[in-house]
Each structure stands twice: as structure tokens, then as C-alpha cells.
Amino acid sequence: MAEVLKKVKHGVWDVFCVEWIWKRFCVDNVYKKFDKWKGWLYLSPAIILLLIFTVWPIFNTVRMAFLEDYNSLLANRPGGWEFEVGFGNFAKVVQYGEFTTCLTNTLLLCVLTVPLSTILALIIAVCLNSIKFLSRFIQTIFFLPYVTNSIAIGMVFAAMFSVVGNFDSGLVDTYGIINNVLGWFGADPIDWMGTGSYTIGEFPWPSYVVMVIYIVWNALPFKILILLGGLQSVNKQYYEAAKVDGTSRTRVFTRITVPLLSPMIAYVVITGFIGGFKEYSSIVGVFGDGMGPIGDAGSLNTMVGFIYDALPQQQLGRASAAALILFGIIFIVTMINLAVSKKKTHY
Amino acid sequence: MKVELQNLTKIFPSRNKKSGEQVVAVNNFTFAIPDGKLVGLLGPSGCGKSTTLYMISGLQQPTAGKIFFGDEDVTELSPENRGIGLVFQNYALYPHMTVKQNILFPLQNLKGEDKMTKEEMLEAAYHAAKLVQIDELMDRKPSELSGGQQQRVAIARALVKMPRVLLLDEPLSNLDARLRLQTREEIRRIQKETGITTIFVTHDQEEAMSISDVIVVMKLGVVQQIGKPQSVYDDPKNLFVAKFLGTPPINVFDGRVEGGKLWLGEDCVLDVPGVEDKPVHVGIRPEGFVPVDDGALVCKLSNVEVMGRDVSIVSTHAASANPVVRSIVDADYNIKVGAESVAFALKPHKVFLFDKETEERIYFGNQKPSDNVEEN
Numbered sequence: 001m002a003e004v005l006k007k008v009k010h011g012v013w014d015v016f017c018v019e020w021i022w023k024r025f026c027v028d029n030v031y032k033k034f035d036k037w038k039g040w041l042y043l044s045p046a047i048i049l050l051l052i053f054t055v056w057p058i059f060n061t062v063r064m065a066f067l068e069d070y071n072s073l074l075a076n077r078p079g080g081w082e083f084e085v086g087f088g089n090f091a092k093v094v095q096y097g098e099f100t101t102c103l104t105n106t107l108l109l110c111v112l113t114v115p116l117s118t119i120l121a122l123i124i125a126v127c128l129n130s131i132k133f134l135s136r137f138i139q140t141i142f143f144l145p146y147v148t149n150s151i152a153i154g155m156v157f158a159a160m161f162s163v164v165g166n167f168d169s170g171l172v173d174t175y176g177i178i179n180n181v182l183g184w185f186g187a188d189p190i191d192w193m194g195t196g197s198y199t200i201g202e203f204p205w206p207s208y209v210v211m212v213i214y215i216v217w218n219a220l221p222f223k224i225l226i227l228l229g230g231l232q233s234v235n236k237q238y239y240e241a242a243k244v245d246g247t248s249r250t251r252v253f254t255r256i257t258v259p260l261l262s263p264m265i266a267y268v269v270i271t272g273f274i275g276g277f278k279e280y281s282s283i284v285g286v287f288g289d290g291m292g293p294i295g296d297a298g299s300l301n302t303m304v305g306f307i308y309d310a311l312p313q314q315q316l317g318r319a320s321a322a323a324l325i326l327f328g329i330i331f332i333v334t335m336i337n338l339a340v341s342k343k344k345t346h347y
Numbered sequence: 348m349k350v351e352l353q354n355l356t357k358i359f360p361s362r363n364k365k366s367g368e369q370v371v372a373v374n375n376f377t378f379a380i381p382d383g384k385l386v387g388l389l390g391p392s393g394c395g396k397s398t399t400l401y402m403i404s405g406l407q408q409p410t411a412g413k414i415f416f417g418d419e420d421v422t423e424l425s426p427e428n429r430g431i432g433l434v435f436q437n438y439a440l441y442p443h444m445t446v447k448q449n450i451l452f453p454l455q456n457l458k459g460e461d462k463m464t465k466e467e468m469l470e471a472a473y474h475a476a477k478l479v480q481i482d483e484l485m486d487r488k489p490s491e492l493s494g495g496q497q498q499r500v501a502i503a504r505a506l507v508k509m510p511r512v513l514l515l516d517e518p519l520s521n522l523d524a525r526l527r528l529q530t531r532e533e534i535r536r537i538q539k540e541t542g543i544t545t546i547f548v549t550h551d552q553e554e555a556m557s558i559s560d561v562i563v564v565m566k567l568g569v570v571q572q573i574g575k576p577q578s579v580y581d582d583p584k585n586l587f588v589a590k591f592l593g594t595p596p597i598n599v600f601d602g603r604v605e606g607g608k609l610w611l612g613e614d615c616v617l618d619v620p621g622v623e624d625k626p627v628h629v630g631i632r633p634e635g636f637v638p639v640d641d642g643a644l645v646c647k648l649s650n651v652e653v654m655g656r657d658v659s660i661v662s663t664h665a666a667s668a669n670p671v672v673r674s675i676v677d678a679d680y681n682i683k684v685g686a687e688s689v690a691f692a693l694k695p696h697k698v699f700l701f702d703k704e705t706e707e708r709i710y711f712g713n714q715k716p717s718d719n720v721e722e723n
Contacts, residue, residue, distance in 0.1 A: 235437075235439065237435050237437065237439035238439055238441060240406055240433075240435070240439070241433070241435060241439040241441075241504075243406065243425075243426050243427065244404060244405075244406070244426045244427065244431065244432075244433045245427065245452060245453035245456050245508075246426075246427025246428070246453075246456045246457075246458075247427075247452075247456045248456065248458075251455075251456065255441075255452070256441060259441075259443040259444075260441075260442070260443065262443070
């Protein structure tokens with residue numbers, strides 16, 4: 001039980017639920033001491049809430065996904081509506097024009113941001129760990145993005161990258177702080193938040209740059225926290241032993257620090273991928289619910305965005321099918337991650 | 348390699364800045380460790396023996412004093428440039444590497460002229476592994492080894508670079524009693540075979556006595572006595588050393604000297620010519636008691652423990668500073684059944700007198716201080 005829960009803890013379920021079950025059933029066998037019925041009584045508020053808000057929606061999602069053309073308007077007619085059972089919703093999702101864009105965006109953002117943020121977090125954590133002066137204060141600063149609202153951060157990012165005025169004609173009030181700073185090094189201004197620097201329909205690289213920077217920056221604090229915690233629990237004597245043997249700094253990092261941290265690294269990579277596949281609010285935060293620069297709306301749309309878009313159209317069947325596809329992808333990637341980390345992590 | 352410590356001192360700044368109280372971990376330690384010897388630093392916890400070891404290794408910088416390896420002043424050198432091998436108390440084997448990788452690790456760090464080819468490295472690693480008899484376990488991870496095997500791997504890793512000095516921090520403390528016995532002989536053998544000057548730290552006097560060429564007894568950062576194990580045992584310089592060495596421990600009595608005679612309570616037990624009249628601490632080794640019917644020291648018998656080879660007589664005496672007086676006598680001696688008391692004569696060379704105030708040794712009769720350091 002404990003083992004299974006530990007694995008699930010890596011993210012397939014809601015972390016909160018699993019923590020809760022873990023504490024209730026596994027820690028010190030608290031459960032055994034309880035009278036059986038009293039135990040269930042105390043559990044009932046949580047169980048009832050979980051049944052209503054977690055178990056039933058999951059069940060219902062699966063049901064809706066397999067009912068052809070499921071549509072809440074039809075389903076809520078007096079007397080109900082008979083839907084046929086089949087894979088039609090899945091077929092529709094895959095055929096939908098936006099689906100490929102959403103899927104590539106989701107995958108690409110994952111592949112770009114997760115390794116980048118993990119490597120950066122590792123470097124920063126190692127640096128933070130070696131700083132003595134004001135270490136607590138600096139650690140707090142690095143943790144601030146974690147407690148800041150992602151929409152607010154997104155707006156600040158948008159403000160930093162935005163070009164105010166008409167980029168194409170050159171009638172511009174300001175090119176934004178980022179362009180100005182880049183300008184000091186002689187770089188030409190780029191229309192980060194608009195469509196002025198690429199052809200619509202092609203790969204929207206300026207918006208991608210903004211999103212990658214934003215997502216990486218936003219993902220750093222949690223990863224730094226985990227890795228720093230891991231670093232601080234590494235036995236100092238390994239480093240003393242390495243010092244006696246005259247090990248160079250790079251070798252200490254690659255041969256000792258990284259292998260000893262490998263369980264934590266695996267953890268942040270797996271949770272990072274799961275979070276990455278659910279990327280949505282960050283894009284809304286920066287670009288608004290147009291999910292892309294004005295003039296090229298939807299070019300940054302993701303899988304979650306795709307699901308969300310289907311809801312106002314009452315296309316619950318399509319949304320459910322897309323949700324199941326996303327779940328399948330996350331599940332497969334997590335399984336691959338776990339399999340790889342089993343081979344690569346030590347202990 | 349001769350290791351020389353000159354006025355070595357380590358002062359740790361106080362944690363509490365207000366009180367400003369400093370901790371003197373090692374105080375003015377001067378000693379020359381002869382080449383190729385096995386030296387045990389011995390003392391209770393917190394006496395500064397580990398700090399001394401870490402200063403020799405270079406992991407800690409001395410506050411004052413100098414360290415010489417041969418004629419070379421290494422005080423300012425970093426650990427990797429000193430040519431030392433260090434075995435940590437908990438071994439500090441890299442858990443993610445196999446035994447082979449662990450032993451190879453120090454060699455792979457070598458740069459410039461010292462750089463070795465892969466074949467040379469493997470040869471050196473296998474040589475070191477053979478020396479500590481773990482060449483069969485080269486592909487295992489540390490977690491798949493027993494404590495004793497891990498210890499050997501740690502020693503092999505320290506030895507593989509052929510260090511000038513081998514340092515061992517509490518090498519046996521993580522092993523069980525039987526393994527400890529075996530491993531300490533192993534360390535002795537390895538040291539003899541390699542001829543590397545070896546310094547080890549221990550709080551276990553038996554361990555230190557059994558394998559060291561020289562022991563250094565420390566207390567609160569101050570060296571109490573340096574010498575061959577047997578001569579330190581036979582001729583302790585003060586009460587602390589006398590109490591610290593020997594199992595079972597020495598029996599301490601409150602005594603007094605009156606007219607050249609030593610009195611323990613109401614018993615006049617020994618002639619102590621040449622000692623002025625004053626109260627003294629009296630230390631008597633357990634083997635210093637000879638049970639005879641008309642013995643001068645009469646103790647109340649409480650228990651007799653038979654240990655096969657010899658017999659331990661547990662008794663009480665009014666002047667004893669310890670709750671019981673423990674003496675070890677030959678198994679041939681038969682205690683009378685139902686006897687309430689036992690009388691002992693004392694062997695003069697097993698009786699030590701110490702000043703009541705300074706706890707320094709007072710020599711009497713033909714007892715003479717031995718200058719055992721120079722004998723090396």
C-alpha cells in the first residue's frame with residue numbers, strides 16, 4: 001500500500017488527496033487504533049466530498065467521452081436523450097483542426113521548459129547551498145514566484161515584453177523594457193507579444209520565447225526548494241572525502257552531487273512534465289484567453305485550452321474525449337519517466 | 348613519512364556571540380610521530396582527538412602551530428596536496444558507485460604528470476583491494492556490503508594513491524565486537540605491509556592499546572601522556588590516564604601517607620618510602636591484589652565472578668572512591684565458602700599514588716618515571 005501510494009504521489013492523482021489518504025491509512029497505522037465504525041464516521045466528510053467532486057466527475061468524463069456527440073443541451077432535455085456508444089468523440093477530436101496545434105504546443109512547451117528549468121534550478125540550488133551570507137533571505141527571494149499569483153506575474157511579463165504602438169509601421173511609444181535592454185547590445189527590436197516578427201501561420205517563435213521564459217521562471221522556485229532540500233540532506237562527508245582526493249568542482253558536481261540528488265531530480269522532472277502537460281493558465285496570464293498574440297489567436301493554444309474551448313459550445317463529449325487523451329499522454333509519459341528514473345536514480 | 352606537530356592549537360569561536368566563550372579543542376599539541384608507526388590518539392569524546400586528526404588531514408585549519416610531513420611544512424597546504432588518505436568514521440563511501448568505482452575515484456582525479464592510464468588505475472585499484480581482501484567484491488554497491496567490508500573499501504580507497512600518511516577516524520566504532528577484533532588486527536597488518544605512517548583516533552582504550560606502536564592520551568584538548576601502550580599503562584603520569592586505561596578500570600582509593608606508610612582507611616597497606624605525609628589518591632590495578640590470609644587490605648567480599656582463566660573478586664572497602672573494588676586473581680585461588688571478608692597484599696608496582704590537588708603522579712620507593720617517548 002505504502003509503495004503504491006508513494007508512486008501515485010508522483011502526480012497521477014491530486015497530490016492533496018493522496019497526502020490525505022497516506023496520512024490517514026499509512027502513518028503509524030493510526031487507523032488500527034480506531035474503532036472501525038467511528039473511523040468511517042470520521043472519514044465520511046472527506047469521502048463524501050471526494051465521491052462527489054472527484055470520483056463522480058472522473059466516471060462521468062469517461063461516460064461522456066464514449067457517448068456519440070454528447071451534448072449538454074440534448075442531455076438536459078426533459079425525458080433525456082439516448083446517445084449511441086462509440087468512439088466518435090475521439091475521432092472528432094483528432095480530426096479537429098486545432099488539435100494538432102494544441103498537441104504540438106503542449107509537447108513542445110514541455111520538452112523545452114522541463115529540462116531547462118530543472119538544469120537551472122539545479123545550478124541555482126547548488127549556488128544557494130554554498131552561500132552562507134544572507135542565505136535565508138536570498139532563498140526567500142528565489143521562492144517568491146511560488147507564492148505569487150500566476151495571472152499577476154503573467155501581466156507583468158506581458159508589460160515587459162509588450163511593444164506599445166504599431167510595430168510594423170514603426171510608430172511606437174515604447175518597445176518595452178526587454179527590447180530596450182537588448183537594444184543596448186545592438187539587437188533589433190522584436191515584436192515579442194505581437195505578430196510583427198513572424199509570418200502568421202508559421203511557427204510563432206517570439207511568443208514561444210516569452211512563454212518559455214515565463215514558464216521556466218515560474219517553475220523554478222518549487223524545483224529549487226526540492227533540490228535545495230535534497231542538497232542539504234546530503235552527508236557533508238562525501239564532499240570532505242572528495243576534497244581529500246582532490247576532486248575538481250565539476251567532477252564533484254557531476255559525479256557526486258547529481259547522482260546523490262537523482263531521486264529529487266527524478267521527482268521534479270516527473271512533476272514538471274505533469275504540470276507542463278496541463279499548461280494553460282500561464283498562457284492566459286500572458287496572452288489572455290485568446291491563447292496567442294492578437295492577430296494570431298489560438299496559435300499558443302494547449303490541450304487544456306482545447307478542452308476548455310469545447311465547454312462553451314456545450315461539446316462535453318468532445319471535451320471529455322480530449323481530457324481522456326491528455327490523461328493517456330500524461331500517464332504514458334509518467335510511466336516512461338518512472339521507468340527511466342528507476343534505472344538512472346541510485347539507491 | 349615522519350609527521351611532526353608543533354604547538355598545534357585549534358580554537359573554535361563561540362556560538363553564542365554575547366558570552367564570547369571560545370572552545371579550545373586542541374591546546375598546544377607538540378609531538379613527532381616517527382616514520383612508519385601506528386599511532387593511536389586516545390581520549391574521551393570531546394577531547395580534541397578528531398580535531399587533531401582533521402588538522403593533520405588539512406580539512407581543518409589550525410589556529411596556531413605548524414604541521415610537518417618529513418621536512419615539508421604542510422600547515423598551509425590543502426588536503427589534496429598533502430598526500431594523505433583519510434578513512435571517515437562512517438566511511439563516506441559514495442553510495443551510487445560500485446566498490447571498484449569508489450576505489451578508482453581518487454585516481455581519476457589525478458591531473459597533469461600524475462595522470463594514470465586506465466590500465467594503471469585498474470592495477471592500482473586491484474592492488475589496494477587485494478591488500479584489504481575485497482577483490483572479490485569489486486562490482487558490488489556499498490549498500491550490498493557488510494559493515495566490515497565497507498570499512499575495508501574505505502581503507503582501500505584511502506590507500507590506493509599510496510598516501511604519505513593514513514588517517515583513520517574512529518575506524519572500528521561502527522563494527523560489532525567480533526568484527527572489531529578482526530578489523531583491528533587487519534589494520535595492523537595493512538599498516539605493517541605498507542609501512543605507511545598511520546594515525547587513528549579512538550575512544551576505546553583497548554583498541555588503541557592492542558594495535559598501536561604509540562598512544563597519545565588526550566583530555567580536553569591537552570595531551571596527557573604519550574608513550575608505548577604498555578609503558579603508559581604501567582606508568583601513568585596522572586590520575587586521568589590511570590583511570591582511562593585498563594579494563595577492568597583501576598581501583599581508586601582515598602588514602603593518606605603517614606610516616607612513609609600508606610594508609611587506606613584503617614588499613615596500613617604498603618611502605619611508601621620517600622613520600623611526605625599527606626592525603627593522596629591511590630590507584631591500584633585489578634591485577635595488583637594478591638589474596639593472602641594475613642593481607643593488609645581487608646575488604647568486605649560481595650561477589651566472586653569466575654571467568655575461566657582467572658577470577659574476579661568484587662568487594663567493597665570504606666576508603667574506595669568507586670562503589671566496588673574489583674581485583675583479578677589467578678583461578679587457582681580458592682575463596683573460602685561463606686567468607687565475609689577477603690584480605691589482600693598489594694604488588695607495589697601496581698600501586699600508583701597521585702596528588703590530591705593536582706592529580707599528578709607521586710613516585711615512591713623504586714618507582715621511577717620512564718621517558719618512554721624517546722625510546723621510539
